[in-house]
Amino acid sequence: MRTFTTTLKELTPLDIRLLKIIEHHQRLIDFTPLETIIEYMKKSPYTVEDLLRKLHKRKLIEYRSFPEPAYRLTFFGYDMLAWRFLVDNDYVVAIGRKLGVGKESEVFLGQSADGNTVCIKVHRLGVRNFRYTKRQRQYIAEKPDLQPIFESRISAKREYQALSRLHHTINVPKPLIQNRHIVVMEFIDGIDLYKVKKLEFNDAKIILEEIIDAITTAVIKHGIIHGDLSEFNVMLTYKDALPYIIDWPQWIDLSSPNADEYLARDFHHIVRYFVKKYQIRPQLSIEELVESTLSAARSQKSEKMTQLTEEE
Numbered sequence: 303m304r305t306f307t308t309t310l311k312e313l314t315p316l317d318i319r320l321l322k323i324i325e326h327h328q329r330l331i332d333f334t335p336l337e338t339i340i341e342y343m344k345k346s347p348y349t350v351e352d353l354l355r356k357l358h359k360r361k362l363i364e365y366r367s368f369p370e371p372a373y374r375l376t377f378f379g380y381d382m383l384a385w386r387f388l389v390d391n392d393y394v395v396a397i398g399r400k401l402g403v404g405k406e407s408e409v410f411l412g413q414s415a416d417g418n419t420v421c422i423k424v425h426r427l428g429v430r431n432f433r434y435t436k437r438q439r440q441y442i443a444e445k446p447d448l449q450p451i452f453e454s455r456i457s458a459k460r461e462y463q464a465l466s467r468l469h470h471t472i473n474v475p476k477p478l479i480q481n482r483h484i485v486v487m488e489f490i491d492g493i494d495l496y497k498v499k500k501l502e503f504n505d506a507k508i509i510l511e512e513i514i515d516a517i518t519t520a521v522i523k524h525g526i527i528h529g530d531l532s533e534f535n536v537m538l539t540y541k542d543a544l545p546y547i548i549d550w551p552q553w554i555d556l557s558s559p560n561a562d563e564y565l566a567r568d569f570h571h572i573v574r575y576f577v578k579k580y581q582i583r584p585q586l587s588i589e590e591l592v593e594s595t596l597s598a599a600r601s602q603k604s605e606k607m608t609q610l611t612e613e614e
């Protein structure tokens with residue numbers, strides 16, 4: 303954490319410019335040749351090489367000597383660009399302790415300019431479990447050559463998109479800003495459902511109903527299926543035990559192939575948890591839940607179509 307904030311403070315505008323040049327080229331050519339960097343920096347080779355040496359020493363960039371000297375950003379370098387943006391634009395004025403390391407992210411506490419506590423989620427794909435990621439996430443499996451930092455950026459974008467669409471209708475963290483692979487969102491003062499020791503039977507019953515209701519509403523009103531729902535991606539607020547559904551980057555559009563299977567799997571995972579721990583199950587079976595959600599979504603869609611035709 304110390305290296306992290308110190309590095310952020312020590313970076314000069316020239317360092318940032320250099321990192322951005324490498325970032326820009328990296329999307330197309332992975333490693334950017336030294337010559338290109340010198341050309342774009344419009345500085346003497348001596349100055350540029352000096353800067354590169356400094357950034358390399360701080361592990362912000364990687365070096366490759368063959369077929370020509372070239373550089374690319376590390377995750378740390380990419381982090382710095384995103385943090386810099388968030389701090390310079392006052393989205394985040396302080397970075398606090400780490401809330402946790404998820405399977406594909408690091409999550410921090412932060413403070414926004416208006417004094418609110420925020421949650422900062424740094425997406426990190428391809429760092430821990432490469433295979434799992436590719437299998438889970440259709441949108442990335444379609445782009446096999448994408449580098450981990452850009453996969454993570456897409457992941458953050460998708461999460462921001464889902465949260466933006468959902469937060470008015472169901473309990474999800476309100477998104478504040480996304481930059482590169484980082485999403486800043488409302489901090490949920492609560493606990494992960496899987497960490498909750500024991501709930502009262504009646505509370506557990508209500509919570510399961512609320513979760514199913516949220517999942518159903520996301521599909522019916524927005525055509526969004528979570529795609530990775532389980533007790534690991536639900537938080538309960540400390541204050542009134544309201545369930546919030548978190549972790550949305552892998553969401554699936556209702557119109558995509560096998561959407562019904564993803565929805566069934568989400569229902570199955572969450573119901574399995576409540577059956578096992580509290581012997582509670584919803585009134586409807588998983589098949590009935592899927593069927594009723596899908597038919598409600600279809601009639602909502604045709605209602606919208608009729609409204610549109612009438613307006614024409």
Ligand SMILES: Nc1ncnc2c1ncn2[C@@H]1O[C@H](COP(=O)(O)OP(=O)(O)O)[C@@H](O)[C@H]1O
Binds near residue numbers: 475487494549550
């Ligand atoms: N908005 C939030 N407020 C508070 N804690 C959060 C928030 N979002 C995530 N967390 C914490 O960080 C952990 C990991 O976040 P999550 O979005 O599930 O990412 P991952 O894909 O890595 O599992 C969560 O289990 C939760 O404890």
Ligand SMILES: [Mg+2]
Binds near residue numbers: 535
């Ligand atoms: Mg999670």
